[in-house]
Amino acid sequence: MVSPPVWRASTHLYEDCEDLARGRPNEDGHFYYGRRGGPTQWALADALTALEPGADGTELFPSGVAAIACTLMALLRPGDELLVTDNAYEPTRSIALSMLKQFGITAKPFDPLAPESLADLIGENTKAVMLESPGSLTMEVCDIPALAAIARKHGMLSIIDNTWASPLGFPALQHGCDVSVMSLTKHVGGHSDVMMGSASAAKPVINRIRRQAQFMGQVVSPDDAALAMRGLRTMQVRLRQSTGTAVQIAEWLSNHPAVAAVLCPMLPGAPGHDLWRRDFSGGCGLFSFVMANHVDAAARARFIDALDLFGVGFSWGGFESLAIPFDPAPVHTLRPWPPGIDTGSGLGVRLSIGLEDASDLIGDLAQGLDAMGIS
Numbered sequence: 001m002v003s004p005p006v007w008r009a010s011t012h013l014y015e016d017c018e019d020l021a022r023g024r025p026n027e028d029g030h031f032y033y034g035r036r037g038g039p040t041q042w043a044l045a046d047a048l049t050a051l052e053p054g055a056d057g058t059e060l061f062p063s064g065v066a067a068i069a070c071t072l073m074a075l076l077r078p079g080d081e082l083l084v085t086d087n088a089y090e091p092t093r094s095i096a097l098s099m100l101k102q103f104g105i106t107a108k109p110f111d112p113l114a115p116e117s118l119a120d121l122i123g124e125n126t127k128a129v130m131l132e133s134p135g136s137l138t139m140e141v142c143d144i145p146a147l148a149a150i151a152r153k154h155g156m157l158s159i160i161d162n163t164w165a166s167p168l169g170f171p172a173l174q175h176g177c178d179v180s181v182m183s184l185t186k187h188v189g190g191h192s193d194v195m196m197g198s199a200s201a202a203k204p205v206i207n208r209i210r211r212q213a214q215f216m217g218q219v220v221s222p223d224d225a226a227l228a229m230r231g232l233r234t235m236q237v238r239l240r241q242s243t244g245t246a247v248q249i250a251e252w253l254s255n256h257p258a259v260a261a262v263l264c265p266m267l268p269g270a271p272g273h274d275l276w277r278r279d280f281s282g283g284c285g286l287f288s289f290v291m292a293n294h295v296d297a298a299a300r301a302r303f304i305d306a307l308d309l310f311g312v313g314f315s316w317g318g319f320e321s322l323a324i325p326f327d328p329a330p331v332h333t334l335r336p337w338p339p340g341i342d343t344g345s346g347l348g349v350r351l352s353i354g355l356e357d358a359s360d361l362i363g364d365l366a367q368g369l370d371a372m373g374i375s
């Protein structure tokens with residue numbers, strides 16, 4: 001069989017009482033009870049471990065947010081401090097700065113573009129750093145090898161949200177990180193019909209995450225695991241396709257008078273391009289741009305609402321293109337925009353480029369920008 005069967009089971013029957021008393025090793029591949037998964041989930045976890053060089057195992061979670069929350073809870077203890085990148089995905093920031101407080105864990109944001117500021121913030125209780133590159137919304141590419149090396153030198157663990165590039169574009173453990181977390185909802189699922197998350201790491205860190213995940217009863221359904229597995233088969237070609245289209249669109253937008261700056265690390269000359277070229281071997285269809293000075297929020301809304309091929313909605317990494325407006329100030333407090341760019345009106349738009357034809361998408365963006373009724 002090419003694909004693993006969808007193996008639905010909560011209960012596994014033992015031979016007899018003696019067999020039951022013998023128990024089972026707490027590892028993938030051993031039937032115990034449905035909460036420890038079955039062959040469908042194990043096949044997906046194995047594939048994700050193989051995808052991330054340096055990982056010894058992968059834990060699956062019902063969402064990317066669950067993977068982030070559970071990983072941080074696994075690796076931090078009361079009294080510990082976490083440093084979180086200022087360009088983190090908003091729920092990650094809230095988990096770090098709010099949710100973890102109930103467990104006596106404190107967190108501080110740091111500027112991802114100033115690695116020396118990370119070293120300055122490290123105190124004796126600082127135990128981990130939460131990284132993300134490119135950053136959510138504003139797409140700053142940061143020097144992950146340098147940041148991870150600083151963390152390691154201070155005996156801290158570094159965890160990266162590797163959803164944007166996936167290990168295909170950024171093998172995070174090889175670049176010095178200890179844990180690579182992904183929202184599988186995005187590129188791996190790829191078809192906007194499944195939610196899931198993962199954390200991959202070497203031993204013994206992965207064992208700590210596994211133990212925490214089991215304490216918290218984290219489990220994914222075999223049906224969802226099969227969907228994620230099916231998505232994974234085509235992830236590389238989908239990423240290649242949407243990256244190529246995204247670069248064409250980013251270039252086109254960078255020449256449009258209604259656009260102040262394009263935040264697309266794959267575009268030569270764009271912020272973060274040099275670091276992206278140094279460290280990444282691939283990209284994806286997600287990038288942002290900033291509207292020019294003369295565009296106001298109502299005009300931005302007219303633009304987005306006029307789009308036919310782009311839906312308005314959260315998430316990204318699907319086959320279909322999406323657009324959302326954003327304002328980074330409430331979620332990136334140390335430095336809302338990457339330095340050195342024209343922040344224009346300060347009104348951001350994030351695009352997730354799907355698998356549609358590039359010229360159709362550019363045509364749609366052109367008519368949408370015209371619909372603002374300003375030039």
Ligand SMILES: *Cc1c(COP(=O)(O)O)cnc(C)c1O
Nearest residue numbers: 063064065089161163183185196
């Ligand atoms: C969407 C997203 C997540 C959360 O994933 P869910 O599966 O939606 O919980 C985490 N990190 C990044 C960067 C994301 O864009």
